[in-house]
Amino acid sequence: MQVLELVIFAALAAVVLFQLYTVLGRRVGRQPEDNAEAERPRAAEPDARRLEDAAQDGVALTGLAAIRARDPGFDVERFLEGARTAYEMVVTAFARGDRETLKDLTRPQVYTAFEGAITEREGEGRTEKVEFLHPPRADFEGAELAGEMARLKVRFLAEFRSRTKGPEGEAVDDKRTAEVWTFERPVASRNPNWALARVDAAEA
Numbered sequence: 001m002q003v004l005e006l007v008i009f010a011a012l013a014a015v016v017l018f019q020l021y022t023v024l025g026r027r028v029g030r031q032p033e034d035n036a037e038a039e040r041p042r043a044a045e046p047d048a049r050r051l052e053d054a055a056q057d058g059v060a061l062t063g064l065a066a067i068r069a070r071d072p073g074f075d076v077e078r079f080l081e082g083a084r085t086a087y088e089m090v091v092t093a094f095a096r097g098d099r100e101t102l103k104d105l106t107r108p109q110v111y112t113a114f115e116g117a118i119t120e121r122e123g124e125g126r127t128e129k130v131e132f133l134h135p136p137r138a139d140f141e142g143a144e145l146a147g148e149m150a151r152l153k154v155r156f157l158a159e160f161r162s163r164t165k166g167p168e169g170e171a172v173d174d175k176r177t178a179e180v181w182t183f184e185r186p187v188a189s190r191n192p193n194w195a196l197a198r199v200d201a202a203e204a
Contacts, residue, residue: 062144063142063144064143067152067187070145070150076140079194080154082194083152083181086105086194087136088132090102090196091160094118095128095129095130096128097121099115106195106196107195107196110197110199124167127164128163130161130163131160131161133161136157137156138154138155138156140154141153141155141180145187148186149184150185150186151183151184151197152183153181153182154180154181155202156178156179157176157178159174159176159177161174178201182198
């Protein structure tokens with residue numbers, strides 16, 4: 001009887017170990033593929049100390065690496081979260097003609113374009129409201145450091161409902177947009193906020 005119990009316990013242990021292996025698999029311990037993965041460059045999160053050493057050695061850094069060398073605390077995911085929020089704020093502020101919000105979030109040349117469109121709309125006696133049907137999608141497109149100015153591009157895909165009122169009545173339009181927005185910020189500035197510097201159309 002004791003031998004039978006040992007056999008049963010051994011079988012149960014084997015089943016448990018097999019289940020653990022299927023769940024955890026090769027992620028338990030360090031594996032050869034981990035080494036290969038670690039060797040691949042990760043543009044989004046370069047090592048701050050390595051970048052600083054490279055900059056001191058006179059190595060010309062570009063893109064995210066150059067920005068991280070000047071601002072080691074920069075985090076792409078956190079930036080994208082903020083950019084998505086800024087996108088929604090700018091779109092809704094433009095629709096309702098909120099000039100103050102637009103001025104706080106954009107560079108002068110972008111604000112001038114928005115303000116001109118708002119003034120034209122007001123002159124025609126039109127109003128607009130927008131409602132996002134889904135959270136907009138934000139994808140990192142690229143980065144550059146031009147002198148002291150860091151610039152990052154984000155591609156936005158969004159679906160929203162636009163309600164416009166004018167002399168002829170009210171219209172409701174569901175829209176799908178794809179745009180690349182360029183945000184910029186002086187790397188030496190104590191102000192952590194990025195400003196919208198350019199808007200370009202993109203393919204959906």
